[in-house]
Amino acid sequence: MDTCRSLVARVKVKDEFGLKPPPLFLHYRAFKKGQGRHGKSEKGKKKKSAKSVKMMKKKGREGEVVVDGSDIMKLVGNEEVFTSFVDHKFQELDKDRDGKLSVKELQPAVADIGAALGLPALGSSPSSDHIYSEVLNEFTHGKQEKVSKKEFKEVLGDILLGMATGLERDPIVILRMDGEDLLEFVNNPSFESEMVSIFSEIESHDGSLKDHIIRAFEKLTVDQGVPPASDTWVMSNIVRPAVESCSTGQDTVTQDGFVVECKNAALIMAQRLKEQPVIVAHSENTFDGSGIKRLLSNKYELDKTLESAVKNVPKDRHGKMSKNYLRVTLDLLAASAGLPPIGAVDEMDKIIDRTVKMLDGDDGKMVKDEEEFKKLLREILGGLMVHLEGNAVSVSTNSVVHEPLTSASTLLDPPST
Numbered sequence: 001m002d003t004c005r006s007l008v009a010r011v012k013v014k015d016e017f018g019l020k021p022p023p024l025f026l027h028y029r030a031f032k033k034g035q036g037r038h039g040k041s042e043k044g045k046k047k048k049s050a051k052s053v054k055m056m057k058k059k060g061r062e063g064e065v066v067v068d069g070s071d072i073m074k075l076v077g078n079e080e081v082f083t084s085f086v087d088h089k090f091q092e093l094d095k096d097r098d099g100k101l102s103v104k105e106l107q108p109a110v111a112d113i114g115a116a117l118g119l120p121a122l123g124s125s126p127s128s129d130h131i132y133s134e135v136l137n138e139f140t141h142g143k144q145e146k147v148s149k150k151e152f153k154e155v156l157g158d159i160l161l162g163m164a165t166g167l168e169r170d171p172i173v174i175l176r177m178d179g180e181d182l183l184e185f186v187n188n189p190s191f192e193s194e195m196v197s198i199f200s201e202i203e204s205h206d207g208s209l210k211d212h213i214i215r216a217f218e219k220l221t222v223d224q225g226v227p228p229a230s231d232t233w234v235m236s237n238i239v240r241p242a243v244e245s246c247s248t249g250q251d252t253v254t255q256d257g258f259v260v261e262c263k264n265a266a267l268i269m270a271q272r273l274k275e276q277p278v279i280v281a282h283s284e285n286t287f288d289g290s291g292i293k294r295l296l297s298n299k300y301e302l303d304k305t306l307e308s309a310v311k312n313v314p315k316d317r318h319g320k321m322s323k324n325y326l327r328v329t330l331d332l333l334a335a336s337a338g339l340p341p342i343g344a345v346d347e348m349d350k351i352i353d354r355t356v357k358m359l360d361g362d363d364g365k366m367v368k369d370e371e372e373f374k375k376l377l378r379e380i381l382g383g384l385m386v387h388l389e390g391n392a393v394s395v396s397t398n399s400v401v402h403e404p405l406t407s408a409s410t411l412l413d414p415p416s417t
Contacts, residue, residue, distance in 0.1 A: 065174040069167030076157050076164070086153045100146035103136070109152075110136050113159060135159070169338075174401075175280040179273035181225030186266045194224075195259045209253050213243050213265050216258075222398055225270070227278040231400040234278060242269035279401040287348060287395075289388030291338015292381050305336045306374045313373065320366040321373045326356060329377060337381060340395075347393050355383040 076082050093105050101109075111122060113135050119128045138155050139147050185191055198216045207215075217239050220226040227234045242265045295302055309332040313325045330352065331342045340348050356362050359379050367373050 066171045067167060067174065068171040069164030072160050072164035072167070076160050082157065083153070086149065086156065089156075090149050090152055098146075100148055101139075101152060102146050103140060103144055106136060106139055106147065109156075110139075116163065170283055170285050173282045175222060175282055176277050177222065177225060177227050177273055177280055178277040179225065179270035181222075182266060182270040182273065183225070185224040186263055186270065191263065191266075192259055195262050196255060199255050199258050203253065203255070207253075209257060209261060210243050210246070212253055212258055213246070213262055214239060216262055217243075217265070217269075222280060222282060225273075227273075227280055228398045228400055234400055237276070238269055238272050238278065242266075242272055281399045281401050282396065283399075284394065284396045285340065285345075286392055287339060287345070287388055288392035289338075289385040291336075292385040292388070295333075295337050296378070296381060296385065301336075302378075305333060306377060309333050309377075310370055310373055313370075315370075316366070319369050321370065322364065322366055323361050323376070324364055326361045326373075326376065326380065327352070329373075330356075330380065333377070333381070337384075339384070345393065345395055351387055351393070352380075352384065355380055355387065359383060 075085065089109070090101070093101055093109055095105055096102075110132055114122065114128070114132050119131060122129060122132050138159070139152065195216065198219050199212070201219070202212055202215045214229075217226060218229040220229075222228075227238065229235055229239050245268050246261050246264045295305065309329050310321075313321055313329060315321050327342060330339075333339070334341050339352075342349060342352065353362075359376065361376060361380060367376060
């Protein structure tokens with residue numbers, strides 16, 4: 001079932017699917033309203049928590065909500081409870097009551113899993129549709145045969161454990177941004193110096209004073225109580241209305257005028273957030289080489305993982321393997337080594353490229369056999385570990401959540417009584 005977990009890990013950090021913050025099916029019931037768009041990643045910034053929605057398990061300081069997968073772990077780890085849960089779900093899906101699930105009967109479960117992972121609806125994108133197909137194949141093993149309750153339980157359990165493991169490693173913090181943090185920032189002595197610093201970055205740009213203020217808010221973060229301005233709903237309903245309400249009739253853009261009007265706009269924005277709070281899902285990934293170190297230090301796990309990763313790498317008639325497949329194979333190792341999929345984090349891609357090149361892994365030559373190919377993979381992993389231990393890469397993501405309750409996944413809904 002390693003494929004299930006690597007699939008979940010791959011989806012978790014990919015940007016190309018237009019994801020909602022995964023797995024939001026755990027959060028939806030706490031929201032009165034919402035929507036859901038993948039937020040903008042910011043490298044190397046550790047986010048402080050704004051006021052959090054009161055729901056699920058609370059950890060850390062008062063009001064902070066951390067979704068860490070522990071509830072899923074408890075569900076799957078309790079055999080009696082999980083069996084009852086599966087029985088209920090299976091009965092819901094088994095429309096013809098024949099004790100097995102056809103491909104058609106599995107579709108609602110696959111759709112729910114997609115929603116749980118944060119994927120857009122089936123048919124919305126070829127990239128996400130491919131993931132739906134992979135999920136279905138996990139149940140059917142690529143065939144059109146029906147699935148027994150035992151098979152359904154095994155695959156569902158593994159997918160849920162994959163989600164829980166990912167959340168345990170990279171928890172999601174749910175923030176309820178109601179303007180209080182923004183007011184605190186505006187009234188702090190550091191506000192003016194922060195705005196002056198931002199003005200020095202953007203003053204060379206053409207545009208009106210309002211344009212400059214909007215660009216300034218695009219640079220502020222949840223640290224200062226500002227929801228992601230990259231989200232179109234936030235820009236249209238929070239940022240622009242606040243800026244438009246300011247009396248910025250100046251012909252020239254000056255630093256003093258900029259700071260004053262930024263403060264006025266921020267105060268209006270804080271009021272709008274009080275009237276219409278914005279829910280933000282915040283997550284962080286830090287790639288520091290520790291995942292690689294764990295893998296390399298466990299010979300049994302390393303050998304098993306390498307064997308699984310290289311088994312489908314093409315060989316010529318003499319058993320030789322091309323180095324051109326190293327990156328593809330590294331992508332298969334990513335989840336086990338605590339690395340992002342290739343293409344998900346630009347800086348990590350550059351580090352991987354440099355490491356592969358340093359070890360002549362990009363020369364297109366053949367290696368004599370599978371063992372030599374594995375040796376090269378171990379060397380690349382070792383090189384990545386050394387680099388990341390000294391230069392960790394942090395990626396933080398803030399995603400605005402506004403998904404209607406009606407579209408939420410029902411995967412973990414309890415049985416009706």
